Amino acid sequence: MADRTPWSLSGALRGLFAKKTIDEDTWDDLETALITADFGPDVTEAVVDDLRAKVERYHTTDPADLQRMLRETLEERLSKLDTTLKLSDRPAVVLVVGVNGVGKTTTIGKFAKFLRTYDRSVVVGAADTFRAAAVEQLATWAERAGAEIVRPQQQGQDPASVAFQTVEKAKHDGTEIVIIDTAGRLQTKGGLMDELSKIKRVVEKQSPIAEVLLVLDATTGQNGLAQAEAFLEHAGVTGLVLTKLDGSAKGGFVLAVQERTGIPIKLVGQGEGINDLTGFTPHVFAQQLVG
DSSP states (O other): OOOOOOOOHHHHHHHHHTSSSOOHHHHHHHHHHHHHTTOOHHHHHHHHHHHHHHHHHTTOOOHHHHHHHHHHHHHHHHTTSOOOOOOOSSSEEEEEEOOTTSOHHHHHHHHHHHHHHTTOOEEEEEOOTTOHHHHHHHHHHHHHHTOEEEOOSSTTOOHHHHHHHHHHHHHHHTOSEEEEEOOSSOSSTTOHHHHHHHHHHHHHTTSOEEEEEEEEEGGGHHHHHHHTHHHHHHSOOOEEEEEOOOTTTTTHHHHHHHHHHOOOEEEEEOSSSTTOEEEOOHHHHHHHHHO
């Protein structure tokens, strides 16, 4: 019977590092594994070249050394950008952006829950006002997370006014963190970035924006990144959130996306549950990937 275990980078590497020595096959297998795990050709080549140089410098043929070097190289590259969430302002206002379908609404619910775990008070603003379903879904998640929500007073209400009301409420109530959901697509063509700019202007009249987080679906890889280019270009994104990062099959995308955009990953979602979104720690992630 065929083995139905899904492919994972850590699994592929386990076999590679179990060999007795480092030979030419080791390098071919490593390259294949990194490409399969969605590191992309450029990052893969850079990592393999770096490791070849280190192996030569230290005159080692022991795959255990290669494993440690790979872990260190990935951690070093992942740590180049500051992955800490900047949430010290009161209120700390976070705009969440991204194309529809990446799990933006559920991510906001999980993020609210993540913050509530640290005893932060949270209010969520449903500024994706054109999709009634998005507002309802957000309200359900906010309730599960123990966060308050500000809804549009009518469908299609000006998103910026919902954002304004949310920040106003936070200031009035002394709420620590504001998370604002924004549209991933507008009924009108071409106005999406203008809409976001307006939300930012309106919010900044009351409070600085602490973070603009772009949600990406890890399973869509480079395609998802291409779809999000407009947000990267115009939305002033300060951090990335990767959802659906189940297992390590697509783990390489984490490094590839950070290197391609120059924007740090701040949160990762590794499952469907409300507690499955966590802060991003390069050391832990490199350990999970490489074993």
